[in-house]
Amino acid sequence: MTAAALDAHVVVARRDFTLDASIRVEAGEVVAVMGPSGAGKSTLLGALAGLVRPTGGRVLLGDAVLDDGSRRAHVAPMHRGVVLLGQDPRLFPHLGARDNVAFALHARGVRGVEATRRATSWLDRVGLGGATDRRPAQLSGGQQQRVALARALAAAPQALLLDEPLTSLDPETAADIRSVLAEQLAETSMTTVVVTHDAIDAVALADRLVIVERGRVVQHDAVRAVLDAPATRFAAAIAGVNRLEGVASGGGWASADARLALPGSDAVRRPAPTGQGRALVAVFPPAAVEVRPGGDPSRDPSAWPARVVRLEATLGGVRVVAEADGQLVAAELALAHAADLALAPGVPVTLRIEPAAVRLLVS
């Protein structure tokens, strides 16, 4: 394995959409890419894989220039040393599992018995020792994705691109494959870019997380740092936290029109000097939001009058999304508690945010 650093600035200009994103992955590092649908994640991976020719920018893998926006510099997919593994495993239907893996070995010059031996050992590594002769049609979705992973790793790429590799699998199988992936990526020290819509993938597989929205990188940092301090509403949504924009106000936070406030206290974590009126973002988890019946907030300044917009089922509870002065706030309650409150869309409630759980960030 000769993992190399990937250093890419990809520009793909289309009539109605422009992708202009930079991404750097150190040798052996795993970077997750997340973003809303249509943000350009798959186009980014397609460009890195050589299936989409960028109209500008520069793609470097190790010392090799794979693209610089010109036709002449474009390196064809088979010569890039990059393997793309997508949601569809795309196993060759006319070849058995072992022959699928052996195809990747043949392609790089490994011959005969040696190729067979190594293909078998790759299947062992992904936990498919017994299924070597079976055709893809005889394998389950999870098994197919295992074979596809073995095949991708057997090609010994310098970088591996994963495009939502777990999306088409049921949750249990996805969890299995996720741990196989984590294990193999660590073992092979593979330079990897993984596009996903599931924050669990980022947490389980990646060192860093890049958020792409409308063709631009809007945040890139360690996975933990992005989840702790999401820079956009989308990033907050994947982190499962509330993110409200406002301004600094009296040592605490207030919405732009000052109708919602989180008073400053020692419990609130905030950036060092926060001048009055400076743009400030309040981040807090749904579990830190208490829901009380009735829309009368009394005199507690951090209790907000709100109206229930919708209810969503979560594992063992209810997520209440309520609107407070035009901002959507999510709260998480136990199922029984929600039933006591007789919550339904349109019902007025009071939200109280636990100050110790609030983080204030400069936006």
Add this chain to the structure above:
Amino acid sequence: MSRAEREASAPRGFVPRALLVPAALGLALLVVPLLALVGRVEWSTLVADVTAPAALSALGLSLQTGLVATLLCIVLGVPIALCIARSGDRVAALLRAVVTVPLVLPPMVGGVALLFLFGRTGWLGPLLADWGIRIPFSTPAVVLAQTFVALPFLVLAVEGSLRSVGVGYEQAAAALGAGRWRILLRITLPLAAPGLVAGIILCFARAIGEFGATALFAGNAPGTTQTMPLAIYTAFNGAGVSQGTAVALSLLLLATSVAVLLLVRAWRPGAAR
């Protein structure tokens, strides 16, 4: 699911029952003449008829030219099919139309066209004559005429198959580092195999049945250009092989056609091989 269950669950729709009458008449029109042909066969002399020198010569020539034409169709037709299948919609539609013309053209017209290209006063004829090559009314002319009429069958069958397989597997193979030839030979063609096999069989059947273009472009010389269909035609005009032989040869062509049909039907992609 058993066959009976499958038939029971097949959608029946609501078609007027009266249409059964023309349908039955049409089927009779297709089948009864062939039965009449089989009825005329002199079974006692069948072996002798088929092995008569003139018949054997026509049979041998048909098989040889048919096989060579089929090979030629594979070598030329598979690349055409790849071009069409991997072009954009408009280019593909244009190329497909070009390929389809010989299919709908009366073969006689094809023969005339070939004559105007390779004939003594044609475009290529004089050039080839300078090299001492004369194609019309020779065995190569038979092969050319057969290739002309059979090529579209192969191209269209292979193209359809290639298109339905798509480029996804080729992309996957390229991403694994496989070169273009390896992708073609190990991935693309094996995946298109059903269309390829069907195309080759249809192509061969069309080649050995070819009459019109051959008659005009290659002539009817026993031993060099008189293939089975020409021998049959000549016999019924009272020359060449006997009529008994002609009937026997017809039966042979019929049997070949049925065999071809069964071969095409028997080919199932992905079946245990």
